[in-house]
Amino acid sequence: MTDRPIKVLIAKPGLDGHDRGAKVLARGLRDEGFEVVYTGLRQTPDMIVTAALQEDVDVVGLSILSGAHMTLLPRICSLMRERGMDDVLVAAGGIIPDDDVAALKESGVAAVFGPGTTIAQVADFLRANCRPRD
Amino acid sequence: MGENRKSSMSEGPLATRGEAMCDAALAGDRRALAQLLTAVENRTRLAEVAMRRLYPMAGHAQLIGVTGPPGAGKSTLVAALIAELRRAGRPVAVVAVDPSSPITGGAVLGDRVRMQAYAGDPDVFIRSMASRGHSGGLSSATTAAAAVFDAIGFDAVLIETVGTGQSEVEVAAAADTTVVVEAPDMGDEIQAIKAGLLEVADIVVVNKGDRPGAHRTAGQLHAMLADAPHEARSGRPLPKRPEVLVTTAVTGEGVADLLAAIDRHRSKARSSVGDETRLQRAEAQVWAVLSDRLHERIRQIEGSLEDGGARPATAGDLLHRVARHELDPYHAADCLMDMLAGKPDR
Numbered sequence: 427m428t429d430r431p432i433k434v435l436i437a438k439p440g441l442d443g444h445d446r447g448a449k450v451l452a453r454g455l456r457d458e459g460f461e462v463v464y465t466g467l468r469q470t471p472d473m474i475v476t477a478a479l480q481e482d483v484d485v486v487g488l489s490i491l492s493g494a495h496m497t498l499l500p501r502i503c504s505l506m507r508e509r510g511m512d513d514v515l516v517a518a519g520g521i522i523p524d525d526d527v528a529a530l531k532e533s534g535v536a537a538v539f540g541p542g543t544t545i546a547q548v549a550d551f552l553r554a555n556c557r558p559r560d
Numbered sequence: 561m562g563e564n565r566k567s568s569m570s571e572g573p574l575a576t577r578g579e580a581m582c583d584a585a586l587a588g589d590r591r592a593l594a595q596l597l598t599a600v601e602n603r604t605r606l607a608e609v610a611m612r613r614l615y616p617m618a619g620h621a622q623l624i625g626v627t628g629p630p631g632a633g634k635s636t637l638v639a640a641l642i643a644e645l646r647r648a649g650r651p652v653a654v655v656a657v658d659p660s661s662p663i664t665g666g667a668v669l670g671d672r673v674r675m676q677a678y679a680g681d682p683d684v685f686i687r688s689m690a691s692r693g694h695s696g697g698l699s700s701a702t703t704a705a706a707a708v709f710d711a712i713g714f715d716a717v718l719i720e721t722v723g724t725g726q727s728e729v730e731v732a733a734a735a736d737t738t739v740v741v742e743a744p745d746m747g748d749e750i751q752a753i754k755a756g757l758l759e760v761a762d763i764v765v766v767n768k769g770d771r772p773g774a775h776r777t778a779g780q781l782h783a784m785l786a787d788a789p790h791e792a793r794s795g796r797p798l799p800k801r802p803e804v805l806v807t808t809a810v811t812g813e814g815v816a817d818l819l820a821a822i823d824r825h826r827s828k829a830r831s832s833v834g835d836e837t838r839l840q841r842a843e844a845q846v847w848a849v850l851s852d853r854l855h856e857r858i859r860q861i862e863g864s865l866e867d868g869g870a871r872p873a874t875a876g877d878l879l880h881r882v883a884r885h886e887l888d889p890y891h892a893a894d895c896l897m898d899m900l901a902g903k904p905d906r
Contacts, residue, residue, distance in 0.1 A: 461660075463688050465673060480594055
């Protein structure tokens with residue numbers, strides 16, 4: 427069935443206790459017809475990648491507001507490549523300076539969504555860019 | 561293989577891919593296992609190839625169902641049970657079901673939040689599933705997913721249902737042992753004697769044992785369920801007499817006792833009672849696939865009728881006529897049965 431829902435992992439990497447945005451996005455994507463696995467706060471890269479692998483998600487969405495994105499996000503992307511998950515789309519959101527976006531994209535993050543992004547923009551991007559499902 | 565369904569098996573590359581995926585999963589490749597679970601969940605042809613190989617290898621794992629109302633602490637208790645099972649050195653898998661939206665088909669699967677401590681342990685595998693319109697507390701693929709874990713060699717499979725009300729009893733057939741989790745002050749003795757969920761419990765757990773009322777609730781449940789006199793009468797099923805336990809899942813208190821009770825029940829369930837459960841499970845699985853196949857066939861008939869145009873009614877026409885109250889549902893179902901059997905119109 428090609429009309430099965432897109433499965434998304436929403437994760438909060440690192441020491442960052444602010445998950446309102448992640449929860450709002452999880453709820454919003456639910457309303458857009460996505461199946462959203464939410465994993466909670468204070469996740470290590472290994473926890474996130476293990477969850478993404480076990481859940482066989484199409485997309486990993488990372489919410490980060492702590493400033494540690496240049497360390498954590500490339501680490502998650504490289505762990506995913508190590509485990510053969512090259513076909514899984516990675517997107518990030520939160521507080522990430524524009525100057526860092528190019529480097530993050532270089533490391534494997536497909537998109538960075540800053541404050542003001544609408545749920546619809548995120549949903550449309552994920553639908554357009556996630557792997558084909560069978 | 562494929563004596564009966566040559567059409568689906570003629571897709572050679574698919575069979576090869578399915579076999580390769582099974583090989584990898586059996587050799588310990590967790591990504592291959594995850595992909596098999598996706599195939600099973602989406603009920604693809606790949607899943608059929610895989611199940612033909614894996615189903616005969618299953619039947620050894622201990623299947624433990626955990627059910628109960630939303631917020632009673634099912635996920636936290638599952639996490640505590642994982643810890644207990646791992647202490648005993650047993651590989652453990654979890655299938656955790658959360659509800660799909662009836663409006664958009666989307667879902668928030670939040671059970672993992674309580675089960676975060678095991679990322680580094682290759683012998684723990686947790687999989688969330690959306691119920692996808694299935695209403696019995698599980699998803700239609702839950703039992704098949706448990707069979708995949710079983711075949712791969714997970715010694716215990718924990719099946720967590722959606723938050724249930726009074727009557728989502730499907731898990732009782734999916735699991736060898738059904739644990740019903742209640743929160744303190746769930747109600748009085750009248751709630752305890754109502755038909756439904758509590759009747760299928762092999763073990764009743766009052767969780768949040770640190771809260772006031774937990775032991776009183778356990779006492780009431782014990783009096784009504786376990787202590788009640790049960791008179792054996794020929795031809796009438798004997799009610800279950802579940803053990804009633806108190807746990808505090810967040811601290812792990814009482815969880816070792818719970819696992820011991822589950823194991824005690826398992827030894828009992830290896831008797832004829834267990835055979836009945838396995839038969840129910842087999843029936844549920846076959847009916848689920850049969851219902852899929854029927855839907856598929858009916859859609860195909862619709863197509864061929866539209867092409868041929870020999871008959872006045874397609875399946876879609878019938879549904880529209882029922883919606884307009886021109887035809888009653890019984891008559892429409894009989895027409896579909898006749899169409900499936902290739903009989904002329906009624």
